[in-house]
Amino acid sequence: MKIAILPGDGIGPEITAQAVKVLKALGESFEMESAEVGGAGYAAHGHPLPEKTLALAKAADAVLFGAVGDYQYDSLARALRPEQAILGLRKELGLFANLRPAILYPELAGASTLKPEVVSGLDILIIRELTGDIYFGKPRGVRECPDGPFAGQREGFDTMRYAEGEIRRIAHVAFQAARKRGSRVTSVDKANVLETFQFWRDIVTEVHKDYQDVELEHMYVDNAAMQLVRAPKKFDVIVTGNMFGDILSDAAAMLTGSIGMLPSASLDAGNKGLYEPSHGSAPDIAGKGVANPLATILSAAMMLRFSLGKAEQADRIENAVKAVLAQGLRTPDIFEEGTTRVGTEQMGDAVVNALA
Numbered sequence: 001m002k003i004a005i006l007p008g009d010g011i012g013p014e015i016t017a018q019a020v021k022v023l024k025a026l027g028e029s030f031e032m033e034s035a036e037v038g039g040a041g042y043a044a045h046g047h048p049l050p051e052k053t054l055a056l057a058k059a060a061d062a063v064l065f066g067a068v069g070d071y072q073y074d075s076l077a078r079a080l081r082p083e084q085a086i087l088g089l090r091k092e093l094g095l096f097a098n099l100r101p102a103i104l105y106p107e108l109a110g111a112s113t114l115k116p117e118v119v120s121g122l123d124i125l126i127i128r129e130l131t132g133d134i135y136f137g138k139p140r141g142v143r144e145c146p147d148g149p150f151a152g153q154r155e156g157f158d159t160m161r162y163a164e165g166e167i168r169r170i171a172h173v174a175f176q177a178a179r180k181r182g183s184r185v186t187s188v189d190k191a192n193v194l195e196t197f198q199f200w201r202d203i204v205t206e207v208h209k210d211y212q213d214v215e216l217e218h219m220y221v222d223n224a225a226m227q228l229v230r231a232p233k234k235f236d237v238i239v240t241g242n243m244f245g246d247i248l249s250d251a252a253a254m255l256t257g258s259i260g261m262l263p264s265a266s267l268d269a270g271n272k273g274l275y276e277p278s279h280g281s282a283p284d285i286a287g288k289g290v291a292n293p294l295a296t297i298l299s300a301a302m303m304l305r306f307s308l309g310k311a312e313q314a315d316r317i318e319n320a321v322k323a324v325l326a327q328g329l330r331t332p333d334i335f336e337e338g339t340t341r342v343g344t345e346q347m348g349d350a351v352v353n354a355l356a
């Protein structure tokens with residue numbers, strides 16, 4: 001089995017190195033090959049998603065991705081910016097289903113900004129559609145404003161759109177995931193304002209006919225944002241479009257105290273997937289050896305489960321992470337009085353030791 005390792009920028013290389021170390025310690029014979037991506041891809045080959053990197057990702061059974069983005073690339077033209085690498089990979093590999101679990105580990109209950117009683121035991125799964133919506137809709141750009149009080153000025157514009165088949169397939173993913181959990185799906189939209197999301201609501205309702213054992217609720221995105229901080233435990237599976245999912249998943253991540261703990265999977269229609277921490281490249285702490293590698297290590301566990309057919313090894317990693325948290329080891333992002341502060345590498349080593 002072949003794994004493409006794409007460390008990227010900022011803390012990406014440090015955290016992926018820990019996940020690779022953990023994967024190697026499993027004693028399986030994975031073939032792992034690395035390539036530059038994001039700002040590192042631009043620096044080495046003049047493009048954030050170099051051809052060689054894309055080819056490696058396409059040929060692999062799964063991709064382990066770090067993070068992309070760094071200050072020095074902020075002024076590049078949009079097509080050359082690091083973010084284009086992850087957007088390009090999602091599109092080119094057909095990774096339409098983004099699974100972002102938000103789980104509060106009991107040991108970290110105090111790290112949340114919300115009261116423990118509001119978040120303790122939190123276990124929700126956000127399923128974000130990842131290759132459609134206003135992120136990819138065309139036309140887009142800057143043009144001359146055709147009408148209204150600002151006619152004749154320049155205007156920026158993007159296009160929000162969802163094809164029926166795109167909505168159907170992500171709805172199926174959500175209902176099937178719900179069956180393995182709490183059997184409840186909340187579909188988040190803005191059907192009161194947007195045509196695209198009235199259509200979304202109609203199609204999700206149709207797909208639901210095949211899943212009468214799963215409870216479906218529709219919720220407007222503004223209300224969903226409020227409910228996420230008011231009573232997040234009421235949710236089981238949330239399914240939504242690309243942009244709403246981007247925003248809500250950051251909010252959900254923070255409920256758990258640290259975005260440094262949360263893995264994600266981006267899946268195609270088969271077994272292929274790209275696995276990345278839910279957090280970004282954090283250039284402000286890059287190279288300092290303080291980044292939390294657990295989200296990436298947990299992403300490797302998701303990779304074993306969803307793409308490599310190694311559920312037992314995934315369990316081993318997840319249990320090892322729980323064990324190091326129980327030992328009181330914490331990187332600075334989740335450090336609290338009474339725990340032991342460790343760096344990125346020490347945390348990786350601790351997980352390796354806990355595997356046994």
Ligand code: IPM
Nearest residue numbers: 069083084086087246249278
């Ligand atoms: C994410 C990120 C990306 C997104 C950026 C880096 C393009 O915020 O994975 O959530 O908006 O999808």
Ligand code: MN
Nearest residue numbers: 246247249250
């Ligand atoms: Mn995001």
